[in-house]
Amino acid sequence: MTTAAAAAPRLDPRVARSRAAVLTATVQLLIERGIAGATVEAVAARSGVAKTTIYRQWPDQPSLVLDAFSSLLAAQEPPDTGTLREDLLQMLRGLAAALTTSPAAALMPALIDAAERQPAYRALHHREAEARHSSLRTVLGRGIERGELPPGTEVDLLVDLLAGPLFHRRWVSDRVLDDHFATAVVDTVLLGTHRSPHSNPRTGGPRC
Amino acid sequence: MTTAAAAAPRLDPRVARSRAAVLTATVQLLIERGIAGATVEAVAARSGVAKTTIYRQWPDQPSLVLDAFSSLLAAQEPPDTGTLREDLLQMLRGLAAALTTSPAAALMPALIDAAERQPAYRALHHREAEARHSSLRTVLGRGIERGELPPGTEVDLLVDLLAGPLFHRRWVSDRVLDDHFATAVVDTVLLGTHRSPHSNPRTGGPRC
């Protein structure tokens, strides 16, 4: 009975309310001032929740920030249009849009930077990245089954080839990142993979 | 008199010494603890230079950190082997090696994160990125002149297509980043670009 009760604890609405307010304020502060600026005191001031209340729900600042980060996890479902190209276009266009418009995208560098040194952030970063890549892997796997990609295709390589250019353009080149760019990436990579130059040169192209 | 003297200031060796010690310590602290950890007090402790001396040469902490960042600028000369593929292989392999081994590479996420919010860091980041890309652009330009790339090739797109996957693998996928990977990227992108980089969407893309 105790285990059953602990499994489905109906939450006190007061807890839920303050918890939501705190997380919202934390995300805002993370975007505006970075991890270092997401102070417990600042979160308390911004959210209207007392500092002591925050400490009643989170042991320390890193726990709170990690919680705020994971509250943003929103992995999209893998599309299934019937064509590999269409699936990839849909995914990369969605990614491009998310990287340019979503305010949450702005704090990905902060997560990567923190992951470079702190194990907890590192684990979270990998979890989120894996969640994003799994959809891509699913789509690519279907492409292989359909014969749109050669059988020996290295899926991991393709993931970097497809997603990498979008990230690079957003945070390094700092140029326009739109549907046209996403389309160009998909087509170039698909065309370049069609003959699988690195893995299986003997079999030539599938049906060229 | 004052203007003439300021025009050619031979540096006091004491200044040069403390300056070098401070910058070295700052870089170390940046790598170990990030920007927030590169405190003037910590730098003073690590370098053995008194805190007051640091303030005599830098007005505040951001100036010091920016100075430390720019002391790491080392853009490689564009190679000229005669073949576009060889040039690109050399450059991307060098980049892959730098991203994996160089301790300075570890603080690129920190720079990108800071650039997201602070204009000074943003300017520095763009300056460094531009320096890296210019060599790549030079090599690609020669490829177009030689006819190894179609005349209308979008060089900016190629830069992201080539460099992006390396960054993505280093900081998102967190998988092996070696010569083999760099080679696969170069070959896929070159093959994919050999015909039109983005074919017409009406027919369903680059089908053969």
Place this chain on the structure above:
DNA sequence: ACGTTTCGCTACGGGGCCGTAGCGTATGAT
């Protein structure tokens, strides 16, 4: 209506870092 839980508020000691001042000492230039 009743106990229980969570809340907001105030206050606190502790710590870290900021940026400056003053002063004697060591190192450099001439």
Place this chain on the structure above:
DNA sequence: ATCATACGCTACGGCCCCGTAGCGAAACGT
């Protein structure tokens, strides 16, 4: 040898943030 300069050291007021304690008030569950 002399003068100028940069140095290290100590000390300081100020600020921000940490995490905890104690209290009464308000909101909840039954």
